[in-house]
Amino acid sequence: MSKYPLLTVNHEALKSNMTQVVSWCREAGIDVAGVIKVSSGMPSFALDYEACGAKWIASSRLEQLQRARDAGVKIPLMMIRVPMLSEIEEMIEVCDYSLESEFAAIKAIEEAGAHTGKSHNVILMADLGDLREGFFELEELVDVAKYVEDKCDFVHLAGIGTNLGCYGSVMPTKEKMEQLVSYAEAIERAIGRQLEIISGGATSSLMPLFDGVMPERVNMLRIGAISACGPKEDLRTAYGRTEVDCMRDDAFTLEAELIELRTKATHPIGQLGVDAFGQKPKYKDRGMRRRALIAIGRVDYGDTGDLFPETPGAEIVGASGDHTIVDIEDCKEIIRVGDIMRFKLCYSSIMRLTASENVKIKEVGQTEI
Numbered sequence: 001m002s003k004y005p006l007l008t009v010n011h012e013a014l015k016s017n018m019t020q021v022v023s024w025c026r027e028a029g030i031d032v033a034g035v036i037k038v039s040s041g042m043p044s045f046a047l048d049y050e051a052c053g054a055k056w057i058a059s060s061r062l063e064q065l066q067r068a069r070d071a072g073v074k075i076p077l078m079m080i081r082v083p084m085l086s087e088i089e090e091m092i093e094v095c096d097y098s099l100e101s102e103f104a105a106i107k108a109i110e111e112a113g114a115h116t117g118k119s120h121n122v123i124l125m126a127d128l129g130d131l132r133e134g135f136f137e138l139e140e141l142v143d144v145a146k147y148v149e150d151k152c153d154f155v156h157l158a159g160i161g162t163n164l165g166c167y168g169s170v171m172p173t174k175e176k177m178e179q180l181v182s183y184a185e186a187i188e189r190a191i192g193r194q195l196e197i198i199s200g201g202a203t204s205s206l207m208p209l210f211d212g213v214m215p216e217r218v219n220m221l222r223i224g225a226i227s228a229c230g231p232k233e234d235l236r237t238a239y240g241r242t243e244v245d246c247m248r249d250d251a252f253t254l255e256a257e258l259i260e261l262r263t264k265a266t267h268p269i270g271q272l273g274v275d276a277f278g279q280k281p282k283y284k285d286r287g288m289r290r291r292a293l294i295a296i297g298r299v300d301y302g303d304t305g306d307l308f309p310e311t312p313g314a315e316i317v318g319a320s321g322d323h324t325i326v327d328i329e330d331c332k333e334i335i336r337v338g339d340i341m342r343f344k345l346c347y348s349s350i351m352r353l354t355a356s357e358n359v360k361i362k363e364v365g366q367t368e369i
């Protein structure tokens with residue numbers, strides 16, 4: 001079997017990024033939950049995070065958390081997608097913490113805990129306007145917090161959290177962070193004690209931290225993307241934050257093989273209907289140009305915009321499920337059939353490539369346990 005397409009995971013680069021994230025957060029009194037879903041839960045990614053000082057390993061999938069534990073991760077595990085009722089028994093077996101936004105789920109955790117005698121820590125989610133998960137009204141959030149505090153023996157109210165910038169594109173501003181702290185304080189008044197955790201969001205919540213406006217009481221961030229992608233992540237690409245330029249973009253690199261090399265027309269010839277995905281793309285006529293066909297496709301990485309050729313002058317012009325078309329007319333170097341093309345990646349392509357069964361994975365510089 002061919003070794004291509006090949007995804008190389010450079011753990012030195014990964015750990016350099018994770019160490020930077022942990023150090024930024026530590027300076028602001030914040031602990032990091034290392035989110036591993038960007039790598040489809042590679043256990044080695046979790047071990048790197050633990051080695052670099054993360055306090056929790058977090059994922060949206062129990063399978064990924066279980067694999068991390070089996071691989072030797074010792075720190076607490078946290079489920080960060082609010083759970084299905086049908087997985088709660090398994091959840092309290094596998095992990096110690098979870099994000100919660102439904103009363104029914106909390107009651108199910110209590111019931112399951114009563115059977116096993118095991119206590120579980122919950123972080124109640126407040127929806128501050130991004131409109132994915134979370135309690136929408138402060139009153140309901142406080143009521144449920146009080147219920148957990150007073151009525152549950154096997155559910156421990158560890159704190160509250162929020163998530164921003166996922167559905168609603170809402171930015172984690174100073175105001176949103178202060179609102180989260182004020183929600184925490186409302187709960188604290190109702191239950192008569194301090195909450196241990198105020199979880200201020202994901203990678204995007206590094207922005208208020210960079211700006212020095214993160215409220216002191218926010219003490220957890222749940223971070224995945226930036227560690228995997230470095231500057232090829234929204235903080236740089238969408239928000240122009242140059243703080244992340246010190247991070248490495250070579251933690252994940254894709255290599256794929258060139259299978260056809262030819263000069264062809266750039267505009268399709270014939271009556272045009274729809275492409276492989278039922279779309280009607282616009283084609284620009286640039287005359288005859290030299291282009292390469294690469295043996296990897298959208299089934300493996302998703303969208304062509306999430307793949308960045310390292311070859312100077314190369315430009316991806318399109319792709320189907322298993323083929324990628326790269327314009328190489330402007331490339332200076334000699335290119336032949338059988339050559340390997342290298343690509344840098346971003347969040348969604350890393351997430352998909354690590355899950356693709358067509359892609360081989362090579363890991364270098366792994367953390368020993």
Ligand SMILES: *Cc1c(COP(=O)(O)O)cnc(C)c1O
Nearest residue numbers: 035080163202203222223224225
């Ligand atoms: C995915 C996710 C994160 C991590 O987000 P990144 O952008 O990868 O840092 C944090 N919290 C929740 C609830 C998530 O779903």
